Amino acid sequence: MGITIITQAFPYFCAVKEPIKLVILISGKGSNARNLVNYFKKNQHVRVCGMISSKQNQELASYCTENQLFYTECSPWDEARILPILNKIGCEVVVLAGFLKKISPAFIDAFTHRIINIHPSLLPKYGGAGMYGRRVHEAVFANKESNTGITVHLVNEHYDEGEIIVQHDCAVHPEDTPATIEAKVQQLEHQFFPKAVEQYCLSLKR
Numbered sequence: 312m313g314i315t316i317i318t319q320a321f322p323y324f325c326a327v328k329e330p331i332k333l334v335i336l337i338s339g340k341g342s343n344a345r346n347l348v349n350y351f352k353k354n355q356h357v358r359v360c361g362m363i364s365s366k367q368n369q370e371l372a373s374y375c376t377e378n379q380l381f382y383t384e385c386s387p388w389d390e391a392r393i394l395p396i397l398n399k400i401g402c403e404v405v406v407l408a409g410f411l412k413k414i415s416p417a418f419i420d421a422f423t424h425r426i427i428n429i430h431p432s433l434l435p436k437y438g439g440a441g442m443y444g445r446r447v448h449e450a451v452f453a454n455k456e457s458n459t460g461i462t463v464h465l466v467n468e469h470y471d472e473g474e475i476i477v478q479h480d481c482a483v484h485p486e487d488t489p490a491t492i493e494a495k496v497q498q499l500e501h502q503f504f505p506k507a508v509e510q511y512c513l514s515l516k517r
């Protein structure tokens with residue numbers, strides 16, 4: 312009887328794949344990183360294994376401990392220390408969620424088409440070196456743009472120039488300020504970034 316069950320179940324077990332392992336890199340407060348963790352908590356296909364911060368972030372360290380996630384800080388940023396850690400974890404996809412350090416060609420080679428970034432504008436507008444966080448929203452405000460949004464894209468050797476996965480936009484009204492624009496954009500990020508990461512991961516051949 313027992314043997315019969317095992318035999319029937321064997322092909323099924325062979326077909327089941329391990330979840331894709333993600334590691335999130337951050338430099339800021341980490342609201343997107345936490346949102347990703349929450350989104351993937353019960354996901355069968357994608358698992359957030361941990362976070363690496365390029366700055367000291369005690370709050371995030373405690374959050375990771377509470378959620379049984381790997382966490383380390385690397386300041387000053389040192390890829391030579393981080394790459395072996397990612398390999399040891401078995402990381403398959405790296406997600407940049409407010410990560411501000413340059414990713415080297417060696418890092419990109421190690422994770423070809425497997426590094427995803429979120430940028431708080433409709434690229435190619437307001438991208439490139441020095442364009443991050445509040446600075447982006449101040450520029451959108453100064454130029455009296457009528458809309459802005461988010462871009463989820465793959466990372467290549469040039470800041471914010473990798474292949475675009477998805478974009479979502481929102482209106483900018485005359486009464487908006489850089490702070491209200493930032494709030495609208497963060498809402499878009501929290502709503503759409505996890506889904507974009509999930510869909511991209513599911514499209515990967517393993």
Ligand code: GAR
Pocket residue numbers: 337338339340341342343344408409410411429430431442443444497500
């Ligand atoms: C996010 O708005 C993200 O798009 C932006 O930093 C913020 C991080 O917020 N990233 C960039 O500007 C990258 N060029 P968070 O720490 O609360 O997730």
